[in-house]
Amino acid sequence: xxxxxxxxxxxxxxxxxxxxxxxxxxxxxxxxxxxxxxxxxxxxxxxxxxxxxxxxxxxxxxxxxxxxxxxxxxxxxxxxxxxxxxxxxxxxxxxxxxxxxxxxxxxxxxxxxxxxxxxxxxxxxxxxxxxxxxxxxxxxxxxxxxxxxxxxxxxxxxxxxxxxxxxxxxxxxxxxxxxxxxxxxxxxxxxxxxxxxxxxxxxxxxxxxxxxxxxxxxxxxxxxxxxxxxxxxxxxxxxxxxxxxxxxxxxxxxxxxxxxxxxxxxxxxxxxxxxxxxxxxxxxx
Numbered sequence: 001x002x003x004x005x006x007x008x009x010x011x012x013x014x015x016x017x018x019x020x021x022x023x024x025x026x027x028x029x030x031x032x033x034x035x036x037x038x039x040x041x042x043x044x045x046x047x048x049x050x051x052x053x054x055x056x057x058x059x060x061x062x063x064x065x066x067x068x069x070x071x072x073x074x075x076x077x078x079x080x081x082x083x084x085x086x087x088x089x090x091x092x093x094x095x096x097x098x099x100x101x102x103x104x105x106x107x108x109x110x111x112x113x114x115x116x117x118x119x120x121x122x123x124x125x126x127x128x129x130x131x132x133x134x135x136x137x138x139x140x141x142x143x144x145x146x147x148x149x150x151x152x153x154x155x156x157x158x159x160x161x162x163x164x165x166x167x168x169x170x171x172x173x174x175x176x177x178x179x180x181x182x183x184x185x186x187x188x189x190x191x192x193x194x195x196x197x198x199x200x201x202x203x204x205x206x207x208x209x210x211x212x213x214x215x216x217x218x219x220x221x222x223x224x225x226x227x228x229x230x231x232x233x234x235x236x237x238x239x240x241x242x243x244x245x246x247x248x249x250x251x252x253x254x255x256x257x258x259x260x261x262x263x264x265x266x267x268x269x270x271x272x273x274x275x276x277x278x279x280x281x282x283x284x285x
Contacts, residue, residue, distance in 0.1 A: 005142040006064035012138050013060060016053035016131060016150060020046045023124060034114045037101055038164040041181045045160055048093050049153055055082040056146040063238055076238015077203060079145045084199040086149055090192030094185040101181045121165040128157040143239045149195050156191055160184045208234040208241060216243065219268050225249050225261040227285040240276035243269050251284030258282050
């Protein structure tokens with residue numbers, strides 16, 4: 001599964017890198033020629049998508065390395081480190097973009113209508129829709145954070161390109177191009193902040209949702225010999241978790257009997273989705 005996850009994510013990243021490099025050059029060239037701030041913003045968005053795809057490629061390569069002495073829980077968190085970098089980059093790019101949009105507006109720069117702008121938008125929408133469906137599929141199947149970030153970006157890209165299309169369609173009303181570009185930039189800044197926060201929570205070992213913890217507790221209490229579950233802690237190791245369980249059993253059990261109960265807990269919990277391994281601490285009740 002890990003090898004398949006690595007291979008599929010690697011293939012996805014390479015496809016996204018090549019596609020977005022092409023779109024970046026195409027959009028920026030047309031945007032600069034026609035002086036469309038919306039198209040330039042859209043083009044820079046594709047540059048940012050290229051960066052995200054490169055981060056996905058690198059992060060996926062590191063995350064799939066096996067456990068070693070220095071990293072006993074694996075390298076899965078690297079996905080979230082690179083996702084955080086993507087979030088920071090998104091915010092940086094679009095904060096600067098808002099500054100450039102306002103500056104160009106004050107300098108009197110106006111958009112020139114071009115049929116090529118319309119064609120580029122339609123073409124880009126089709127490509128981004130395909131990439132969105134593709135990356136979302138990879139994210140769902142392999143629970144890959146970097147693929148999920150990419151899919152969200154392509155979903156946003158479709159909104160961005162739709163906004164660009166509207167601003168071009170009404171290019172005779174010069175302020176629409178400015179408003180659309182600023183709204184797109186604010187939306188992308190919001191996305192970047194959400195990606196950063198989500199990655200930060202995993203890196204700071206935020207516990208599983210209470211509903212999942214309660215489900216694990218219920219499963220453990222079904223095991224013969226378990227009297228009480230004192231504590232359950234989930235440690236993120238990437239897209240999976242290490243579950244640490246402190247459970248009480250009858251005090252006069254033999255070591256062998258206690259070990260058997262611990263093994264049953266481990267087996268039951270490891271069957272739960274997203275659980276990579278379980279550490280058991282048995283105490284007398």
